[in-house]
Amino acid sequence: MTETEQQDKVLLPLDAPRSIALRVNQKLLTWHFRRVTQPDWQKFFDGIVNRTLRHNGVEERVFESDTALLELVDRTLSSVHGYDFDATAADWKAALPIQHKVTVGVVLRAVACETAVDDLVLGPHIDVRLTSSWSMEKQTGRMTTYSGLVHRFRHPSIEQMREFNFETSRTRILGTGQDGVTVYPNRQSVAMRLYDQLIDSVEGYAAKGEPLTGIEAIRSEMDAMHKATAAMQLFSPSQSIEIP
Amino acid sequence: MTAPPSSKRPVWRDASRDPDALARAAAEFFEEGYEYPIASKILADTPVELQAEARGKLLPRRTVPDGCYVWASYLIWLERVLDVVDLQLAAAEVEGLMILRRERNRFESGHPPCPRCGMPNALHLLRCRECMAEIGK
Numbered sequence: 001m002t003e004t005e006q007q008d009k010v011l012l013p014l015d016a017p018r019s020i021a022l023r024v025n026q027k028l029l030t031w032h033f034r035r036v037t038q039p040d041w042q043k044f045f046d047g048i049v050n051r052t053l054r055h056n057g058v059e060e061r062v063f064e065s066d067t068a069l070l071e072l073v074d075r076t077l078s079s080v081h082g083y084d085f086d087a088t089a090a091d092w093k094a095a096l097p098i099q100h101k102v103t104v105g106v107v108l109r110a111v112a113c114e115t116a117v118d119d120l121v122l123g124p125h126i127d128v129r130l131t132s133s134w135s136m137e138k139q140t141g142r143m144t145t146y147s148g149l150v151h152r153f154r155h156p157s158i159e160q161m162r163e164f165n166f167e168t169s170r171t172r173i174l175g176t177g178q179d180g181v182t183v184y185p186n187r188q189s190v191a192m193r194l195y196d197q198l199i200d201s202v203e204g205y206a207a208k209g210e211p212l213t214g215i216e217a218i219r220s221e222m223d224a225m226h227k228a229t230a231a232m233q234l235f236s237p238s239q240s241i242e243i244p
Numbered sequence: 245m246t247a248p249p250s251s252k253r254p255v256w257r258d259a260s261r262d263p264d265a266l267a268r269a270a271a272e273f274f275e276e277g278y279e280y281p282i283a284s285k286i287l288a289d290t291p292v293e294l295q296a297e298a299r300g301k302l303l304p305r306r307t308v309p310d311g312c313y314v315w316a317s318y319l320i321w322l323e324r325v326l327d328v329v330d331l332q333l334a335a336a337e338v339e340g341l342m343i344l345r346r347e348r349n350r351f352e353s354g355h356p357p358c359p360r361c362g363m364p365n366a367l368h369l370l371r372c373r374e375c376m377a378e379i380g381k
Contacts, residue, residue: 052310057300059310158329162322166337169318171259171311180309182259 011206012134012146014221017078020104021141028141029082031104036076038192041224044072044109045188052182069105070098076108107133107143111226113233114147125152125200128230150203151195151230160197164190164235191231192224198234199227259311260336263343266319269312270347273320275304278355278364282373319344 015035022029047068053060074093085095114129130149137144156164167190174181196219205212207221259265283302290298306313319340325331326341333341355364358372358379365372365379372379 054309057305158325159331162325162331165318165321169314171314172256173259173262173265173309173311174254174256175309176307178307182309182311182314
């Protein structure tokens with residue numbers, strides 16, 4: 001994409017405050033957030049519970065992220081509108097319905113990988129494309145979804161692949177196979193670190209009112225959830241491979 | 245009077261630093277790999293709702309926590325990489341690779357390859373499970 005084409009496209013404004021609307025019983029409720037920073041996302045990733053439990057040989061997988069998501073929402077929420085209560089009171093966040101918080105939190109972290117035909121074009125870079133809901137349109141309250149968000153990586157070295165595999169394979173264990181627990185590490189931390197090492201350019205993003213360019217600017221401005229999602233796709237691609 | 249502290253407090257371990265658990269995971273991994281081709285054929289004809297139970301009966305039971313199999317999988321990947329490039333290894337990786345090699349040797353001595361197709365077969369078998377050639381003579 002040329003610079004002119006990128007300027008024509010609506011860019012995702014990374015540094016703009018985010019607002020998310022809910023419609024509950026025909027009433028529009030809006031939630032406004034300060035910028036979600038990399039330390040905010042790091043706390044969220046650290047708070048995800050991902051473990052397997054085995055009791056008498058029967059295995060159960062436990063994956064719980066709602067608690068960490070509620071904490072993320074509480075930490076970054078700056079105001080809400082549309083609720084009938086005093087939003088200036090000290091404990092107004094505690095009064096918000098948990099189900100609303102979870103729903104808004106799911107939107108806050110909503111980013112997914114796209115698959116495109118030209119993913120199969122081989123070259124000096126690997127492109128990962130993301131789609132993300134980001135913020136509502138002020139006039140309509142509808143969420144704006146940005147697609148075709150390109151993260152262009154240099155090819156990882158074998159050392160970097162090894163670092164990803166090593167870090168994501170180091171688990172903590174308790175007990176035996178019959179009655180045991182395994183706690184899996186979060187993959188996002190190592191993914192974000194490797195993102196900063198491998199990213200070359202991005203398309204579809206803006207910061208400070210300009211298209212986001214330059215490796216240092218990308219490292220400091222890119223949303224950490226987008227970093228983690230793109231880098232995890234780079235190292236563990238979810239492709240469908242079949243023998244025809 | 246307060247109760248004395250329990251002497252049975254659970255102790256968390258790093259799966260990459262438990263050589264005994266890794267040895268068991270590696271041995272069971274190789275056994276699973278051996279049983280899997282036949283098990284998968286049976287599972288393909290098994291109704292979905294019965295597959296979990298059938299899988300439990302067809303494949304060897306795992307006796308160490310899942311994290312040990314995750315670590316064993318990583319070491320198998322690393323072993324293949326080391327066939328083509330040199331990497332500086334951590335102590336836990338070196339120790340793990342040695343355990344993996346020892347358990348593979350143990351598995352292979354108990355499952356010699358078919359002289360015709362090369363697939364491993366248990367020592368007591370008279371015919372290859374894969375190509376049905378006579379073995380052990």
